[in-house]
Amino acid sequence: MERYTLKRGRSIMIKLSSVYKVFFPGTPNEILALRNINLHIRPGDFITVIGSNGAGKSTLLKVISGGEMADEGRITIAGKDVTDCPEHQRAADLGRIDQNPLTGTAAEMTIEENLALAYLRGKKRGLGLAVIGNRQKYFREVLAETGLGLEERLQTPVGTLSGGQRQALALVMATLALPKLLLLDEHTAALDPQAARQIMETTARLVQAKSLITLMITHNMEQALSFGNRLMMMHRGRIVLDIAQEEKRQLSVPQLIAKFTAASGSALADDRMLLEKEGFSG
Amino acid sequence: MENVLISGLQQGLIYGFMALGVLLTFCLLGFPDLTVEGTFPLGAAITAKAMVEGGDPLLAVLLGAVAGALAGAATGLMHTRLKVNNILAGILTTSAIYTVMLRSMGRPNTSLLGYEDFYTQVLSLCGIAEGKFSFVATQIAVIVILAVMVVAVRLLLGWFLRTDLGLTIRAAGNNEKMLSALGVDVNQTKMLTLVLANFLVGLSGALACQMQGFADVGMGIGVLVAAIASVILGQMLFGRQSLSRLLTGVLLGSILYRALLALGLRLNLPAEDFKLVTALLVLLALTMPKFQLRKTKKRMFAAKTRRGNNHGEVYLEAGAEHHD
Ligand SMILES: Nc1ncnc2c1ncn2[C@@H]1O[C@H](COP(=O)(O)OP(=O)(O)OP(=O)(O)O)[C@@H](O)[C@H]1O
Ligand SMILES: [Mg+2]
Numbered sequence: 001m002e003r004y005t006l007k008r009g010r011s012i013m014i015k016l017s018s019v020y021k022v023f024f025p026g027t028p029n030e031i032l033a034l035r036n037i038n039l040h041i042r043p044g045d046f047i048t049v050i051g052s053n054g055a056g057k058s059t060l061l062k063v064i065s066g067g068e069m070a071d072e073g074r075i076t077i078a079g080k081d082v083t084d085c086p087e088h089q090r091a092a093d094l095g096r097i098d099q100n101p102l103t104g105t106a107a108e109m110t111i112e113e114n115l116a117l118a119y120l121r122g123k124k125r126g127l128g129l130a131v132i133g134n135r136q137k138y139f140r141e142v143l144a145e146t147g148l149g150l151e152e153r154l155q156t157p158v159g160t161l162s163g164g165q166r167q168a169l170a171l172v173m174a175t176l177a178l179p180k181l182l183l184l185d186e187h188t189a190a191l192d193p194q195a196a197r198q199i200m201e202t203t204a205r206l207v208q209a210k211s212l213i214t215l216m217i218t219h220n221m222e223q224a225l226s227f228g229n230r231l232m233m234m235h236r237g238r239i240v241l242d243i244a245q246e247e248k249r250q251l252s253v254p255q256l257i258a259k260f261t262a263a264s265g266s267a268l269a270d271d272r273m274l275l276e277k278e279g280f281s282g
Numbered sequence: 283m284e285n286v287l288i289s290g291l292q293q294g295l296i297y298g299f300m301a302l303g304v305l306l307t308f309c310l311l312g313f314p315d316l317t318v319e320g321t322f323p324l325g326a327a328i329t330a331k332a333m334v335e336g337g338d339p340l341l342a343v344l345l346g347a348v349a350g351a352l353a354g355a356a357t358g359l360m361h362t363r364l365k366v367n368n369i370l371a372g373i374l375t376t377s378a379i380y381t382v383m384l385r386s387m388g389r390p391n392t393s394l395l396g397y398e399d400f401y402t403q404v405l406s407l408c409g410i411a412e413g414k415f416s417f418v419a420t421q422i423a424v425i426v427i428l429a430v431m432v433v434a435v436r437l438l439l440g441w442f443l444r445t446d447l448g449l450t451i452r453a454a455g456n457n458e459k460m461l462s463a464l465g466v467d468v469n470q471t472k473m474l475t476l477v478l479a480n481f482l483v484g485l486s487g488a489l490a491c492q493m494q495g496f497a498d499v500g501m502g503i504g505v506l507v508a509a510i511a512s513v514i515l516g517q518m519l520f521g522r523q524s525l526s527r528l529l530t531g532v533l534l535g536s537i538l539y540r541a542l543l544a545l546g547l548r549l550n551l552p553a554e555d556f557k558l559v560t561a562l563l564v565l566l567a568l569t570m571p572k573f574q575l576r577k578t579k580k581r582m583f584a585a586k587t588r589r590g591n592n593h594g595e596v597y598l599e600a601g602a603e604h605h606d
Contacts, residue, residue: 065463091465106456109449116446117453122465125446173464 013213014041014064014181019073021059021237033059035237037073041181046207046214048224050260051234057217058098060234061183064215066090078180092122095174095212097167098185104170107159111150111169114158115139118173142172146202164195168202175206182207184216188223200227221253231256235264286548288421290541295428296489297508298536301516302439303482304509305532310443311475312455316372316506317357320379321350321480323502325487327383330392330497339400343488350484353379354476362469376502383499391498400492401427428489435482436529443525451475504557511560512536514567 021034033056041047051057062068064075066087075083077093097104105114116130116139136154143151146168150161158166167187174182184203188196204227207214218224224231231248233241240263243251251259261267300322307315329346333339353375360371384390401424405411410423442448453461454471462468491497516535520527547553 067463086467087462088465088467091463094463096463103457103459106453106460108456109452113449113452117449117461117464120446120465125450125466127442127445127447129441129444130446130449131444 011043012040013043013045013078015039015074015076016064017074019063019070019075021056021063021068022071025071032237034063034070037237037239039239041213041215043213044211045230046212046228047216047230047232048228049215049217049232049234050219050221050224051240052236052264052266055234056237057234058185059237061096061185061215061217064181065094065096065183092177093180094183095121095177095179095181096183096185097170097174097187099187099189101163101166101170101190104173105158105166108157110155110157111143111161112136112139112154114169114173115143115176118176121177121179123177142176143169145205146172148198162195164191164199167191167195167199171199171202171206175210175212178210178212180213182212182214182216184214186217186219189219203227221256225251225253225256233260233263235260235266240264283548284418286541286544288418288425289544291425291537292421292428292493293490293540293544294537295425295432295533296486296493297505297512297540298432298486298533299435299482299489300486300505301509301512301532301536302435302529303479303486304506305513305528306439306451306475306479306482308510309513309528310452310455311472313368313472313475314372315354315357315476315479316369317353317375317476317480318372318483318509319502319506320376321353321483321502322487322490322505323497323499324353324379324383325350325484326491326497326501327387327392327499328484329488329491330394331386333394333397333399334392339398339403339492343400343485343492346488346491347481347485350487351477351481353484354478354480355473357480358473358476362472380499383497387497387499390500391496393496394491395495399495400489432533436533440526440529447474504560507557507560507564508539509536511564512539514564515539518567 016037016039019034019037019039020032023029023031023033037060049057049060059068063070064077066082066085066089070083073083074081077090082090082093106117109117112131112135116135119135119139139154140151143154148165148168150165150169158169161169167190171187187203188199191199200223203216206212214228216228218227225248229245229248231241231243231251232239233243241259243259300318304315304318307313307318325346327346328349329342332342332345337345356378357368357371357375360366360374361368366374404427405420405423408423408427410420415423443452450461450466450471451474453464453466454468454475458468461471487501490501512535513532514535515538516531516533517528519534519538520531522528522531543556546556
């Protein structure tokens with residue numbers, strides 16, 4: 001993987017400096033979704049992000065991917081300033097999946113056509129046939145790694161797959177052309193517990209095998225603690241906690257909640273986290 | 283009766299180009315492109331003008347098609363750069379086209395009486411001189427020429443839509459957000475599709491003009507509904523399970539539709555009722571409940587796949603496109 005080393009000797013892959021995002025500026029409904037975000041993501045980072053509803057987690061991912069434009073501040077990916085680049089110009093560097101299994105794939109196209117689209121992420125598309133022998137073989141191989149049997153159904157329209165299968169496909173698509181950064185926005189939240197577990201396992205395996213730098217939003221505290229090597233908490237548009245590996249390893253869920261309360265001055269308010277305590281989701 | 287067959291086949295093949303264009307925008311891209319009502323007579327007007335100016339018939343037809351492509355580009359630019367709603371962009375272009383046609387022809391219609399037309403030219407290129415064969419044989423030869431052209435375009439499209447570039451058209455109709463996240467400039471995809479589709483519609487108009495021997499600014503009225511009827515007929519006959527079926531079905535639908543019209547004329551049915559009947563039939567087909575084709579037909583009118591919709595299902599929301 002390409003790595004950019006700064007003169008100071010620490011390599012920083014993705015850098016956000018003083019990033020702000022405001023919705024409905026100048027109106028009574030003004031929302032400061034991101035306030036002065038400064039974030040360095042380094043090679044090897046697998047960051048899990050938690051925070052209250054409306055904290056700005058999704059917005060943070062969107063300003064990185066280009067789904068939303070930052071109102072102030074700079075964003076660089078591998079040394080390149082992408083602050084003003086539209087989404088499609090940043091795509092070569094980023095793999096992204098969000099919560100909804102329907103948004104990551106094209107329903108009326110077949111599995112292999114979806115993969116062919118993802119295969120050329122960020123590259124020029126020409127007049128060569130999209131699905132050809134050696135690509136098909138490669139698609140089979142990568143699909144087989146998810147263990148869902150999708151490799152036998154290359155010609156199946158994606159619309160006929162289950163949510164879990166579609167999300168697995170989205171995961172394969174996001175990582176097919178090696179991204180510099182993988183952005184996951186609660187990508188298991190809409191799935192049943194078993195499918196969620198399966199997708200999370202596949203995610204961890206892929207991140208490990210391809211040494212992907214990853215930023216993963218989750219509302220699942222257990223997940224936030226057990227995956228990744230760095231944990232961030234957001235609250236009202238700010239990153240209020242950034243916990244490194246050593247400390248993170250020793251934390252328990254109650255300790256984490258206590259830390260959040262101390263850092264933000266309010267209780268962690270996430271409607272879905274409550275469900276978890278009552279054991280509705282795994 | 284043979285005249286019905288000949289006319290149905292000739293018209294069906296000529297309008298088949300247009301039906302393929304409509305399939306590209308309405309069905310695959312999910313872009314209700316009303317430009318075609320203007321592009322069709324524009325292709326005719328430009329080809330007529332070129333003929334009158336002494337242009338070669340083949341060149342004249344090509345110019346008609348290129349004029350169509352430019353009209354598509356105009357709609358595309360309005361929509362992608364100026365963020366004009368897709369339906370309105372088509373209406374604006376169509377309106378502007380009227381002036382272009384009137385200005386270029388100098389009047390509302392142009393007759394090509396006495397000019398050697400495209401078909402005669404191609405026939406003589408193939409060694410079939412006028413007058414050497416019977417009327418029917420000549421007409422059949424024209425059908426063969428048109429069929430070869432249509433089939434060539436059909437095969438080219440079938441190939442193109444399977445290439446890396448062509449795949450983006452279908453993906454844009456399915457899931458714009460995904461396509462953008464995969465590094466494709468969706469605006470470019472829309473431009474490409476509109477140019478391509480309107481090239482085909484312009485070609486269709488140019489060929490129709492050459493066939494009937496005149497161009498008229500009013501000849502685009504109702505052609506869009508007729509093309510949609512052809513697309514629907516094609517899907518009823520051939521299904522929509524695969525791209526090949528869609529493409530071939532549209533052509534057969536177009537031939538069937540034009541044959542039915544020719545038959546209607548032959549049976550002395552009142553021609554002034556045809557457009558109303560077509561509109562009613564399309565409406566009926568679109569609203570028939572529990573009909574397996576329902577999804578696709580609605581899709582033709584869907585401005586955009588709605589976020590969070592299920593399994594590619596699309597809602598009737600023409601004109602409801604948002605830019606976010
Ligand atoms: N497109 C938008 N237009 C207006 N306001 C928005 C938009 N997107 C987000 N917001 C607002 O910005 C704030 C941050 O939203 P965001 O989606 O980033 O929160 P989140 O941390 O992802 O929350 P959740 O846990 O509920 O997903 C919220 O107040 C939200 O209402
Ligand atoms: Mg969110």
